[in-house]
Amino acid sequence: MQHVDLYYDGSWAGLLTTIFEIFEFKIVPLSLRSTGERQQGMFQTEREVFTQQDKADRVMHGLIAKVGKKGYAELWHTYLSELPEAALLVVRVATYYFHEEKNVRLNFAQDHILQMKKIVKSVSRERHRMKAFTRFQLLADGLYVALIEPDFNVLPLVQQHFQDRYADQRWLIFDVKRRYGLLYDGQSTSEVTMDHTATMAHATLIDLHDAQEELYADLWKRYFKSVNIKERRNMKLHLQHVPRRYWRYLHEKSFGMEI
């Protein structure tokens, strides 16, 4: 048994490779961080994992066999949370799964499982919010563009939803914080990235708007105001449902702020 601080490249395949090597080399991880965070020099107790697709695939199949596709997806969603504790938690839960005879995915009395379920729930809530709060603007060339800035990296988790729903229009959903997006061309979806000098902001989009875009954005704002029942006003509840940090991307709130 060796107790070490582990580093991996930050990718999902890298994390799965890490799980493989923990069993292969009988490692007890003290910490797990991505290589980018590493200080200069290598200490005795440190070890770097190099991503290997075949090892990652074997872990994936092993997990699915043990806890099913749902159990595997939960681990992936935990990873997508990008929380500092997420990577190590994924490793710990996966190790627990492999050690146990039974499928223990539903053992809510186990601390790591419980911690993971909480994160999975937050990620799922964020995914749901992005399905709800993503707002497209129509550009003159027929492309529908939305800018988002989710707390977690949930864009991969909403792809299928938008693909199914908007099958007959071209669209781009761009994660401003992580500087990548999904572009659907009417046939298939691909990932697009943007280099560091370019900006993607509402201000740049406005010049490209379709002639009817302002009308519909305005109609939506008016609609939002008109359905309110002022005798029932309850801002506390309102903010609970639509936290302020999402407002900048919502027309009906303070849409159009510079970002």
Place this chain on the structure above:
Amino acid sequence: MGERIKEKLEILADAAKYDVSCSSSGSNRKNKEKGLGNTGAGICHTYTEDGRCVSLLKILLTNHCIYDCAYCVSRKSNDIKRAAFTVQEVVDLTINFYRRNYIEGLFLSSGIFKNADYTMERLVLIAKKLRQEHNFNGYIHLKTIPAASPELIHEAGLYADRLSINLEIPTDSGLKLLAPEKNREDMIQPMTYLKDQLIKTKEEKKIFKSTPHFAPAGQSTQLIIGATGETDKQIITAANYFYRKFNMKRVYYSGYVPISYDSRLPAIGTEVPTARENRLYQSDWLMRFYGFQANEIVNDTHPLLDLDIDPKLSWALRNMDRFPIDINKDDYQLILRVPGIGVGSAQKIIAARRFGPLNLDHLKKIGVAINRAKYFIVCKGFMQIYADKRSDIIKSYILHSSKSKYLVTGNQQLQLF
């Protein structure tokens, strides 16, 4: 055209807002042949400042009306701005809002102009255009106009996901008082027709998969609360009746918002009974998801819901002899009866106890509200020490330990359990 459509939208959204239903779930319409949209996600795209979900474009086709129902803003005698959309305007608004991901679909209702069929025809035409000309697979909820002909109601069911007729006034005497021109039978008739059609379609679908959709999200109705001095027992009994007799998917409860100086109604400025409304929704949940009977919640001895505690706790305190429940042994249905344990926690308890007996700490982590549940359970390492206490003492303990959550103040909405 820009300015006029803006004004129309303001008038006709404002007039539609008293219908509280905004559900877009219960239907599972797939996007077919690369068309536009699907249903099933049930998304709230935003929330109003009073905390209600905005899922659908909810508008009236027109607020012109030949009737004069006292509780309605669109009543004939009310001096307000009137407007009417054209069929094409509603279609364009729906499609353009939908494509921008503002909405899940359309909820279309209308004042009654000329007569019931004339109005219903136009509602159906809009739904038909959306489905056939735009290959629109998003959600459509149509209001059924009382006394519309069965042929039109049938056609509506072919295009809509949900149909509804609002009963509005829970008691017959209330209806006579506030809407003397309306008769209950005109509302019941289409409900009965829909119920039969829904059952028939379900049967046929078992044999022929190609049987066309018929209102896959079923039918719903709404009751106005607090307009006619009815008791909670009357409301819950009425709701229960409509759930059972007409297979309603949902009954909605809408706290009456005073909009009239009519002396038959609560005066303008009277507070909207939102706390009561919330207790009714909780009771509704108990009937639909917790296996409660209507008469366990309200009955001749207890015709009114407690406003200071939720109906489940209220029931538990009246039935202390049914407790304590053993977390590690008792059935799911019994665990669901424990105050402080919701459907989610109950399911987790059943799943987790297979791996070993659960203690209080486990329950807390699972999400059980221990400060309420502890009076009603036993579990590993925890014996029931309150069982012999009087229920009013337990109630005061609970109220004391969770003040902020229980005390109803003004307009505050409460959580479900």
